[in-house]
Amino acid sequence: MHLVLLLMFSCQTPVESPKNITPIRVFEGYHKLMDNIIKTKTGVFRGHRMSELIDSVKAKEKIFPSESSPDRLYYDFKIDSITNFSIDYAFKNDSLEEINVQINSKDLELTNYLFCDLKDYYANKLPNPIEDKGYLVYNCYEGQRKPFVISLSDNSSPSAGKLNILIYKDK
Secondary structure, three states: OHHHHHHHHHHOOOOOOHHHOOOOOOOOOOOOHHHHHOOOOOOOEOOEOOOOOHHHHHHHHOOOOOEEEOOEEEEEEEOOOOEEEEEEEEEEOOEEEEEEEEEEEOOHHHHHHHHHHHHHHHHHHOOOOEEEOOEEEEEEOOOOOOOEEEEEEEOOOOOOEEEEEEEEEOO
């Protein structure tokens, strides 16, 4: 019996622990949280495109929304004990019209770093932002579709970091 067990365990190849596997980075050169927040380089944000159907947004998020209605999906994401973010998707006639993201952190240095990375990322993707009343505004065109706008702002207080990203169709 002992010999059989010994043979069974000696024939198995060691499996590398998940802790030792380094995940592949999507946004090399940026803070690692960009991989969690923006998620992918495709689309406008997290792989989504404006005018996308609500079922497609649900499928790409891969988790159930915290709140849901026929014209809205709301998601909460906790990164760690000091940083979280939420995404509010607004739809009109089952078509994605607006994405509102709020990133919160108790680490002001991290918040500042993320804001700089977000500015750099969108400036490289969509050049020539306009600064308007403390917001960085990027006007975008997505092929033959209607244009859209990305607005970044840092609304942090002395005790808490708060970044906002607003993406909406330009009327």
